[in-house]
Amino acid sequence: MKRILAASVAIAALAGVSACGSSANEASSSDASSDSKISVIASINQWGSVARDLGGDKVNVTSIMTNTNVEAHDYEPSTSDVAKFTSAKVVVVNGADYDPWATKAASSTKATLVDAAEAGGKKSGDNPHVWFSAAVRTAAADAITKAYEKAMPDQKTYFAGLNTEWKAKEQKLEATIKESSTKLKGVNYAATESVAWYLADDLGMKDVTPSGYAQASANESEPSPADITAYQQALGTGDIKMLVFNSQEADSVTDQITSAAKKNNVPIVDLTEQMPKQYNDLLDWMNALVSDFAKSVE
Secondary structure, eight states: OHHHHHHHHHHHHHHHHHHHHHHHHHHHHHHOOTTSOEEEEEEEHHHHHHHHHHHGGGEEEEEEEOOTTSOGGGOOOOHHHHHGGGGOSEEEEOOTTSOHHHHHHHHTSOOEEEEHHHHTTOOTTSOSOGGGOHHHHHHHHHHHHHHHHHHOGGGHHHHHHHHHHHHHHHHHHHHHHHHHHHHHTTOEEEESSGGGHHHHHHTTOEEOOOHHHHHHHHTTOOOOHHHHHHHHHHHTSSOOOOEEEEGGGOOHHHHHHHHHHHHTTOOEEEEOSSOOTTOSSHHHHHHHHHHHHHHHTO
């Protein structure tokens, strides 16, 4: 409830700023030359990196969430965060209820909204970690390119070229995924949270996370002691060949799960929701994770 209230206050403040500055914004937009850059706001840094790669030197991209030490599901945008949306011509959100604060902030502006989940055919209630899906990444990239072409139509050829370059990298990643799936197809894994479900699915892996724990995680509620015990016991049976651990959402419960995995020599793949700073872009990060998954079963 506090998170919703904080976001609402920030967005209300944005509405006031937008109302006061609408005339100036409209004037600056109409007077913009073809050499001006498109201002882009992305809710999370992984989509921000895609927006940057697809825009080249014609865009200025600002990502709001960049810190892997922040619990993504509990993120509360500050007034200054939300105010950044006022000058945006394009806003890229994840969607699927992952970042509703960003969608609301964008609705108070005249920016073109790109909803990555929606572009990829996902909706509220679906697994929201859609950047792990090859199909959604490609669909979102096309939607971003379309938004850029709308904002700067005289640069359509330029944006189309960057889209082609990006897709070549995505296709190379998908070839790596296909190759890695020869090792990983049918491998049973469990997860502390279903953050990498789409990637594991693309790799042909089987999610065998104990149902009680999985349901509690999906509902963002605490698993019962019985759920935790069942998970610990499952890790000792030998059926689970890998544990996928979202270290960005670590707590005392996940400590118990990872401890049980280590005790039973179950390999752990450690990942986060926000893209770590050492990676240049989303595709570099995905390539590294595919390698981590493959190495864990060698």
